[in-house]
Amino acid sequence: WPELSLVEVQMCQSVLPCHANHQEELGAGQLLKWMDTTACLAAERHAGMACVTASMDDIQFEETVRVGQVINIKARVNRAFNTSMEVGIYVTVQEVLSGVTKRVCVAFSTFVAKPTGTHKVRKRLCQDEEMLEYSLASERRRLRLYNEEAFKNLMKDYYNLQDKGYVSTLTRVESIELVLPPHANHHGNTFGGQIMAWMENVATVAASISTCRLCGYYPSLGAVDMFRFRGPSSVGDRLVFKAMVNNAFQTSVEVGVRVEAYNCEEWNEGTPRHINSASMIYYIPGCGGEKKTFPDVTYTTLDGERRFIGAVVRKRIRMARYFLYKTFSKKSVKHAEFTCVLQVGVYVHEEADKLSLKVEMKVKTTAFYAFSLLADLQLRPQWDKNYLSCEEVEKADEEETIYHIKCTTVNGSKSRDFVVLLSKRQPCKDGDPYVIALRSVTVATVPPEENSIRSEVKCAGFLVHEIGYSTCKVSYYNQVTSGVLPYVEGNIAGWSKSMEETAMSCILFLEQDLLTTQF
Numbered sequence: 001w002p003e004l005s006l007v008e009v010q011m012c013q014s015v016l017p018c019h020a021n022h023q024e025e026l027g028a029g030q031l032l033k034w035m036d037t038t039a040c041l042a043a044e045r046h047a048g049m050a051c052v053t054a055s056m057d058d059i060q061f062e063e064t065v066r067v068g069q070v071i072n073i074k075a076r077v078n079r080a081f082n083t084s085m086e087v088g089i090y091v092t093v094q095e096v097l098s099g100v101t102k103r104v105c106v107a108f109s110t111f112v113a114k115p116t117g118t119h120k121v122r123k124r125l126c127q128d129e130e131m132l133e134y135s136l137a138s139e140r141r142r143l144r145l146y147n148e149e150a151f152k153n154l155m156k157d158y159y160n161l162q163d164k165g166y167v168s169t170l171t172r173v174e175s176i177e178l179v180l181p182p183h184a185n186h187h188g189n190t191f192g193g194q195i196m197a198w199m200e201n202v203a204t205v206a207a208s209i210s211t212c213r214l215c216g217y218y219p220s221l222g223a224v225d226m227f228r229f230r231g232p233s234s235v236g237d238r239l240v241f242k243a244m245v246n247n248a249f250q251t252s253v254e255v256g257v258r259v260e261a262y263n264c265e266e267w268n269e270g271t272p273r274h275i276n277s278a279s280m281i282y283y284i285p286g287c288g289g290e291k292k293t294f295p296d297v298t299y300t301t302l303d304g305e306r307r308f309i310g311a312v313v314r315k316r317i318r319m320a321r322y323f324l325y326k327t328f329s330k331k332s333v334k335h336a337e338f339t340c341v342l343q344v345g346v347y348v349h350e351e352a353d354k355l356s357l358k359v360e361m362k363v364k365t366t367a368f369y370a371f372s373l374l375a376d377l378q379l380r381p382q383w384d385k386n387y388l389s390c391e392e393v394e395k396a397d398e399e400e401t402i403y404h405i406k407c408t409t410v411n412g413s414k415s416r417d418f419v420v421l422l423s424k425r426q427p428c429k430d431g432d433p434y435v436i437a438l439r440s441v442t443v444a445t446v447p448p449e450e451n452s453i454r455s456e457v458k459c460a461g462f463l464v465h466e467i468g469y470s471t472c473k474v475s476y477y478n479q480v481t482s483g484v485l486p487y488v489e490g491n492i493a494g495w496s497k498s499m500e501e502t503a504m505s506c507i508l509f510l511e512q513d514l515l516t517t518q519f
């Protein structure tokens with residue numbers, strides 16, 4: 001056996017019928033409990049003192065675990081900050097007879113040393129092979145501490161057009177638990193994992209109302225959104241769990257759960273403490289890995305609307321984080337719709353280490369007009385604030401021109417420049433789009449400059465479709481390279497809306513130009 005280091009803890013559990021649901025599958029709540037306990041033991045081992053769970057990042061469950069299999073949970077302190085630590089949790093399942101092992105999920109929890117706010121945890125020295133995880137831990141910390149603000153910012157821009165579907169309040173579930181000593185640690189605090197297990201319990205009932213009653217299928221928990229433990233609860237508290245379906249997407253539903261705690265006094269006065277809120281994402285497993293579709297949901301109250309739109313925003317942020325985590329682990333194949341704000345839609349497609357972006361814009365101008373303006377790259381600094389300047393280098397023929405683009409600096413690094421060939425084509429027949437394609441080229445007349453990083457555009461451009469009288473759809477595509485990434489990473493991670501802003505500015509440019517030409 002390799003020695004476990006002082007920052008690692010491992011737990012092994014045989015999955016018994018008492019851990020499983022009626023379908024003989026391990027309940028996600030039970031798994032979350034084991035994960036939280038293992039991670040807490042790793043944190044306490046490193047800190048040398050008691051710790052509490054502050055948060056658990058998004059988790060995607062990749063495998064169903066069944067009775068008779070063996071679960072292995074490995075938790076390791078990736079990085080110690082000030083009074084908090086990030087613990088990485090790696091869960092696998094093993095088929096006992098064959099020995100085949102599969103990954104169930106990877107999660108990241110933050111633990112804070114207790115008593116909180118006073119005890120700094122010692123920094124951890126790491127080996128070379130741990131350096132990547134160590135650096136990524138601080139990136140993840142940035143994402144999780146910014147999560148609520150990113151959510152609030154994005155909420156301002158979303159609206160809903162859907163008015164059909166079953167009313168979400170039909171799925172409302174409420175349950176109560178009394179915290180007893182077996183539910184708490186030796187300080188009397190309710191275990192975070194126990195709270196997550198109770199939350200999963202009510203969320204599953206709410207999801208089942210929408211799936212079993214309306215479609216005749218049992219739901220499975222596919223992912224949990226970031227959990228934040230807002231405040232402690234302890235032995236003797238009554239915990240009230242309220243769950244409801246917030247929104248249904250094509251093959252998933254989001255269930256929101258709110259937890260309120262009352263001690264005896266608060267119980268008599270009816271003044272609860274809000275200690276936790278989380279969102280859980282369910283799907284209906286079909287045959288051959290296909291997922292079944294869910295019926296639409298709608299709402300009748302303002303609170304319902306807030307939850308409905310909130311689910312769309314959380315999906316966007318979750319997909320952004322998922323992409324970043326997957327990039328770290330080099331495993332991919334994902335297609336995600338990011339936003340649909342006003343006339344702009346932003347999409348990402350990720351496949352085999354390639355990330356592509358698509359921005360769709362609905363523009364009130366003719367396709368030919370939009371095409372003519374977009375095909376003149378020297379006009380782009382007027383609407384794209386990342387472009388400092390763009391000069392024509394060479395015109396090969398009517399359809400092909402080489403440009404030198406100078407871009408702004410990002411994240412304090414040097415500015416970047418690109419030398420690109422722009423090729424434009426008009427439609428051959430009705431229904432075909434106008435095409436503008438961009439890719440990097442090397443030309444002797446524009447050598448790399450010392451104060452700028454020469455970067456690459458692999459495959460980018462615009463497709464312009466006529467969609468009616470004086471209206472067109474402009475789709476912008478970009479296969480993201482390391483040179484382009486700094487300009488779009490804020491969008492991918494969910495903390496910036498620069499792509500939507502640039503798209504809005506492009507729409508204004510294309511539409512205003514038409515106005516000034518007409519009058």
Ligand SMILES: CCCC(=O)SCCNC(=O)CCNC(=O)[C@H](O)C(C)(C)COP(=O)(O)OP(=O)(O)OC[C@H]1O[C@@H](n2cnc3c(N)ncnc32)[C@H](O)[C@@H]1OP(=O)(O)O
Pocket residue numbers: 036037040051052053054055081082083084085110112116117144145185189190191192193228229230231232233
């Ligand atoms: C298996 C046994 C373990 C358990 O189950 S423990 C029971 C479940 N957990 C709980 O009851 C904790 C309840 N929550 C709390 O007590 C407080 O909210 C908590 C976590 C102490 C944070 O209190 P605050 O007043 O916000 O403290 P603070 O602003 O001084 O921050 C202290 C350190 O915590 C970090 N933190 C706060 N909220 C976070 C979050 N959502 N995600 C990740 N990290 C977070 C914060 O960055 C700070 O870290 P650092 O000192 O800079 O290293």
